[in-house]
Amino acid sequence: MSGDPCFLTIAEASRQIRAGTLSPVTLAEAFLERIAGLDGRLNSFIRVLGDDALAEARTAAAEIAAGNWRGPLHGIPLGIKDIYNTAGIATTGHSALYRDHVPAEDATTIRLLREAGAVILGKTATWEFAIGGVSFDLPWPPARNPWDTALDPAGSSSGSGAAVAAGLCMGAMGTDTGGSIRSPAAWNGIAGLKPSYGLVSRRGVLPLSFTLDHAGPMCWTSEDCALMMQVLARHDPMDPGSADPGPIDFTSGLGSGIRGLRIGVVRHFFEADAPADTVVTDAMESALGIFAGQGAIIRDVSLAPLETYYDLCALIMGPEAYAIHEQGLTRTPELYGSIARRRIAAGAFVSGADYVNALRLRARLVAQAAAMMQEVDLLVMPTRHTPPEPLGEFDTIMGARFYTRPFNVLGLPALSVCSGFTGNGLPLSMQIVGRPFEDALVLKLGDAFEKATAFRDVRPALGESVAA
Amino acid sequence: MSVIPFAERLRARQLDRFPEADRADLERLVQAGDEAAARIRGSYSYLEEPSNVFRLVPAKKAPQP
Numbered sequence: 253m254s255g256d257p258c259f260l261t262i263a264e265a266s267r268q269i270r271a272g273t274l275s276p277v278t279l280a281e282a283f284l285e286r287i288a289g290l291d292g293r294l295n296s297f298i299r300v301l302g303d304d305a306l307a308e309a310r311t312a313a314a315e316i317a318a319g320n321w322r323g324p325l326h327g328i329p330l331g332i333k334d335i336y337n338t339a340g341i342a343t344t345g346h347s348a349l350y351r352d353h354v355p356a357e358d359a360t361t362i363r364l365l366r367e368a369g370a371v372i373l374g375k376t377a378t379w380e381f382a383i384g385g386v387s388f389d390l391p392w393p394p395a396r397n398p399w400d401t402a403l404d405p406a407g408s409s410s411g412s413g414a415a416v417a418a419g420l421c422m423g424a425m426g427t428d429t430g431g432s433i434r435s436p437a438a439w440n441g442i443a444g445l446k447p448s449y450g451l452v453s454r455r456g457v458l459p460l461s462f463t464l465d466h467a468g469p470m471c472w473t474s475e476d477c478a479l480m481m482q483v484l485a486r487h488d489p490m491d492p493g494s495a496d497p498g499p500i501d502f503t504s505g506l507g508s509g510i511r512g513l514r515i516g517v518v519r520h521f522f523e524a525d526a527p528a529d530t531v532v533t534d535a536m537e538s539a540l541g542i543f544a545g546q547g548a549i550i551r552d553v554s555l556a557p558l559e560t561y562y563d564l565c566a567l568i569m570g571p572e573a574y575a576i577h578e579q580g581l582t583r584t585p586e587l588y589g590s591i592a593r594r595r596i597a598a599g600a601f602v603s604g605a606d607y608v609n610a611l612r613l614r615a616r617l618v619a620q621a622a623a624m625m626q627e628v629d630l631l632v633m634p635t636r637h638t639p640p641e642p643l644g645e646f647d648t649i650m651g652a653r654f655y656t657r658p659f660n661v662l663g664l665p666a667l668s669v670c671s672g673f674t675g676n677g678l679p680l681s682m683q684i685v686g687r688p689f690e691d692a693l694v695l696k697l698g699d700a701f702e703k704a705t706a707f708r709d710v711r712p713a714l715g716e717s718v719a720a
Numbered sequence: 721m722s723v724i725p726f727a728e729r730l731r732a733r734q735l736d737r738f739p740e741a742d743r744a745d746l747e748r749l750v751q752a753g754d755e756a757a758a759r760i761r762g763s764y765s766y767l768e769e770p771s772n773v774f775r776l777v778p779a780k781k782a783p784q785p
Contacts, residue, residue: 559759562756563756563757581735593742597735600733601750601753610760
């Protein structure tokens with residue numbers, strides 16, 4: 253595996269591309285060959301754009317050779333969750349309902365990535381409309397976890413997470429309404445950022461819940477997420493939720509140390525509200541020791557009970573999703589997979605008063621969290637309460653609670669990073685949360701942790717040697 | 721908690737065509753939603769809080785020719 257360009261990070265590959273020691277064409281060919289060889293076991297892509305990707309790579313190579321290097325994503329191969337509109341290329345939401353949906357325009361984020369010179373390898377698997385869970389009654393099979401293909405890669409950005417971990421693309425786009433970037437990041441052992449609400453445009457992304465949907469990057473490292481955010485974070489007047497916080501430098505603070513950072517541990521989430529497995533909490537304590545050893549100040553803090561955030565997510569996401577799918581579910585329910593159909597239809601039964609009161613309580617919780625975060629710079633806790641579980645057995649709606657949804661309700665930037673491995677080599681996770689639009693600080697702590705540990709040196713074996 | 725039979729609630733929402741095989745699980749999800757609504761209903765006072773849902777944005781005027 254050593255020396256395989258598919259296991260370079262974006263940062264490493266970008267430096268080599270700029271220096272002329274790595275060709276974007278060589279890189280794209282290597283990834284397409286790897287997808288052809290391995291993805292039959294993972295199902296992480298539902299559409300591979302081989303010819304288009306090679307053409308984009310050739311264009312990138314010619315531009316760079318002519319001295320027109322566009323930036324760190326120039327010539328970098330990416331995967332795109334199949335709910336992002338891609339002009340002239342089917343965007344299905346992994347659903348029979350949208351099997352023939354071919355958008356005329358790229359989503360804003362896809363346009364930005366193309367302008368930055370990225371090479372789009374293909375469209376990745378998702379839960380149906382980003383809500384359907386692991387489903388076997390759809391036109392494409394569900395993605396599988398590259399650390400053990402009998403296990404769930406989590407979702408809904410399941411294909412993006414699996415593809416990045418398996419070295420089938422260098423980075424990918426995901427979306428996150430209740431944890432759909434961070435959960436697959438956690439169970440695939442990669443980094444995934446749900447940015448601050450409004451920081452990355454959702455224009456041209458199939459919606460699930462207007463006030464909870466976020467778009468963001470999934471990569472092997474936090475540094476790579478920062479490089480993608482430098483391109484993705486743009487105000488978009490075509491997205492009514494888009495924020496305009498001014499220019500943000502996501503990369504210059506990386507590596508500058510965390511001494512004096514005040515880190516709050518939301519211990520009641522994973523010790524009382526929804527206790528995590530011991531192996532998860534042990535990894536969390538080890539991470540806290542690393543932060544303290546680097547000079548960070550650690551203290552416990554409290555938010556509202558986890559259940560309250562789950563209640564709000566159900567009462568807000570439910571009717572917002574049903575509003576989008578009402579026509580489909582009343583007229584052609586048979587075109588949906590069984591899980592998405594049930595989950596979306598449940599939103600039809602939330603009353604208007606309950607929806608409005610959920611939004612009002614949400615505003616209170618936002619104010620409460622803002623007050624608490626005057627005392628600390630960042631929050632940490634595990635992302636998921638367990639390592640990956642068997643494919644299809646985990647009920648994300650009615651099952652045990654995990655720790656991502658509060659930060660969709662609050663809109664705060666939240667990053668999942670790999671916090672270690674179980675004894676049998678399955679990834680564990682930690683979540684880092686920041687104040688609004690302080691995504692760069694979140695990424696800085698994730699980067700500091702990754703560089704203080706050796707967890708980024710291990711890739712899924714997939715029948716190959718394990719050492720990267 | 722609703723006391724209306726679930727089949728009536730389905731009909732009221734024009735979900736009559738919802739597949740029979742999925743109805744029991746849908747009812748379970750709806751019951752969970754009812755319980756979530758009950759938990760937040762009445763637990764908090766909103767007397768001092770203005771609604772935050774609507775925000776007016778200043779108009780932009782086109783420049784005079």
